[in-house]
Amino acid sequence: MPPSPSGLPFLGNIFQIPFAEAWRTFAQWKEELGPVFSLNMAGKDFIVLNTLEAAMELLDRRSRIYSDRPQMITAGEIICNNCSVGHIEYGAKWRKMRRATHDIMHVKALQAFEQHQEHDAAILVSNLLESPSRWDPHVRHAASSSAYSVAYGEHLSSKESYIVVERTLEFIHALANASMPVTAPYVEIFPILRYVPEWFPGAKWKRVAFEHQRKMEAMYREYLDNVRANIDNGTARPCLATLLIEREAEYGLTEAQAIWLAGVVHVAGSETTGGALFTFLLAMVLFPDVQKRAQAEIDRVVGHERMPSLEDQKDLPYVEALIKEVQRWFPGVPLGLPRRCMEDDWYGENFIPKGAIILPNIWAMSRDPEHFPDPERFMPERYLNSDEDKSKVLETALEVNFPFGFGRRICLGKAYANRTLFAMIAGLIWAFDIRKAKDNAGDEITPSSTACIDEGLVVFSNCFAAGQCHSRAK
Numbered sequence: 001m002p003p004s005p006s007g008l009p010f011l012g013n014i015f016q017i018p019f020a021e022a023w024r025t026f027a028q029w030k031e032e033l034g035p036v037f038s039l040n041m042a043g044k045d046f047i048v049l050n051t052l053e054a055a056m057e058l059l060d061r062r063s064r065i066y067s068d069r070p071q072m073i074t075a076g077e078i079i080c081n082n083c084s085v086g087h088i089e090y091g092a093k094w095r096k097m098r099r100a101t102h103d104i105m106h107v108k109a110l111q112a113f114e115q116h117q118e119h120d121a122a123i124l125v126s127n128l129l130e131s132p133s134r135w136d137p138h139v140r141h142a143a144s145s146s147a148y149s150v151a152y153g154e155h156l157s158s159k160e161s162y163i164v165v166e167r168t169l170e171f172i173h174a175l176a177n178a179s180m181p182v183t184a185p186y187v188e189i190f191p192i193l194r195y196v197p198e199w200f201p202g203a204k205w206k207r208v209a210f211e212h213q214r215k216m217e218a219m220y221r222e223y224l225d226n227v228r229a230n231i232d233n234g235t236a237r238p239c240l241a242t243l244l245i246e247r248e249a250e251y252g253l254t255e256a257q258a259i260w261l262a263g264v265v266h267v268a269g270s271e272t273t274g275g276a277l278f279t280f281l282l283a284m285v286l287f288p289d290v291q292k293r294a295q296a297e298i299d300r301v302v303g304h305e306r307m308p309s310l311e312d313q314k315d316l317p318y319v320e321a322l323i324k325e326v327q328r329w330f331p332g333v334p335l336g337l338p339r340r341c342m343e344d345d346w347y348g349e350n351f352i353p354k355g356a357i358i359l360p361n362i363w364a365m366s367r368d369p370e371h372f373p374d375p376e377r378f379m380p381e382r383y384l385n386s387d388e389d390k391s392k393v394l395e396t397a398l399e400v401n402f403p404f405g406f407g408r409r410i411c412l413g414k415a416y417a418n419r420t421l422f423a424m425i426a427g428l429i430w431a432f433d434i435r436k437a438k439d440n441a442g443d444e445i446t447p448s449s450t451a452c453i454d455e456g457l458v459v460f461s462n463c464f465a466a467g468q469c470h471s472r473a474k
């Protein structure tokens with residue numbers, strides 16, 4: 001087995017793993033235990049992968065036996081009724097769901113969403129011009145709307161739709177905490193607890209989980225029925241839901257699976273994209289020179305008369321590199337989504353037993369000076385050719401894709417998220433100077449680059465009240 005911190009008899013390392021920011025603790029343990037180490041949680045083996053090399057070797061090259069997810073009783077089985085593409089086991093059901101999602105989210109199909117994405121970016125800019133201090137709800141709303149478009153073909157543009165965003169957020173928090181072995185209820189470690197009845201004292205986790213399932217399934221059913229009605233009256237726009245309805249027989253999904261598939265895609269794309277936007281705002285406050293250089297590129301290529309569009313992406317290499325750096329500097333899913341090893345295996349001299357839970361520590365990978373010299377520095381240049389004139393964003397799979405995971409279960413929304421982020425970030429840089437906020441005495445507040453909001457699975461920088469958007473309009 002890979003080296004492990006010494007723990008208690010029977011319980012192993014169960015009390016040594018912090019509930020918050022475990023990825024930071026694991027990155028520190030890497031210094032002592034090495035790039036791959038193991039943990040024992042009351043008899044369950046966990047293997048933490050802290051380098052890109054280890055993650056690429058196991059999760060990518062050997063993905064045949066590393067593409068399963070561990071059993072997630074609360075998040076996968078109860079909350080998502082065993083129908084979440086992100087939680088279910090590797091096999092026929094997952095393949096069917098993944099195929100349907102891929103059919104709408106592969107790079108070519110995404111052109112159909114360009115207008116949606118540019119529209120959401122314009123709404124974000126306009127909302128921020130109207131109320132620059134309310135960027136928390138505006139950013140979350142924009143990110144949620146973008147994921148809603150790909151799932152259901154419509155924007156969340158009305159003020160009433162803030163309620164959809166709020167309901168989704170509540171659900172995301174529950175799901176994210178339950179999906180991460182270190183924050184999940186004890187039932188994940190002691191599965192026997194699943195048989196405790198809902199009314200039993202101490203079984204609140206189960207009551208709450210079923211409550212989420214009932215609420216969310218009803219809501220997602222309603223969204224899908226709305227799309228069905230739109231198809232009937234000829235107003236439906238292409239999206240995952242129209243595909244699921246129109247090609248129902250071809251995909252062979254049950255009604256519940258189709259309902260949850262569209263819902264989970266909306267959920268999976270909302271807070272992750274929002275988190276990247278928060279990190280972007282923080283980086284702009286802390287690294288004003290980067291902001292100026294990105295503004296200069298946009299002013300030169302796009303000018304002041306119109307907002308940047310997705311068409312401009314190929315001509316704005318610095319902005320594109322900046323977006324990659326946002327995702328490296330503060331990866332939104334720092335401990336990835338757990339995997340399960342399906343056969344006994346060896347990594348070098350280390351034995352990895354069948355059934356071990358694999359945690360890719362994306363955070364530690366993002367801090368590896370071998371790949372990212374001076375890792376705490378926000379430096380888009382690291383993704384650019386040194387020759388400025390021929391500036392081209394480097395595309396090494398190893399160093400660019402890792403914030404989205406690995407191998408066969410890599411994020412389904414990777415390309416879509418990158419386009420949404422481009423439309424929104426280019427729009428924000430074009431429209432605003434993003435600067436430090438001031439306290440009551442008029443002194444600038446310097447936000448911490450490490451403070452973050454840890455929601456279990458999804459984590460993002462905590463930049464609230466530390467930045468302000470100022471319109472660049474003359």
Ligand code: HEM
Nearest residue numbers: 086268269272273332333337404405406409411412413417
């Ligand atoms: C910056 C934004 C995003 C980040 C950082 C992110 C990150 C991730 C990560 C790390 C995983 C786990 C992959 C693995 O196991 O190796 C994942 C899975 C997933 N993501 Fe994303 N994601 C983002 C945006 C999106 C969007 C916009 C969507 C859809 C609209 C989406 C849909 C999914 C789905 C469905 C899965 C589960 C895939 C599976 O288990 O087969 N994500 N994402």
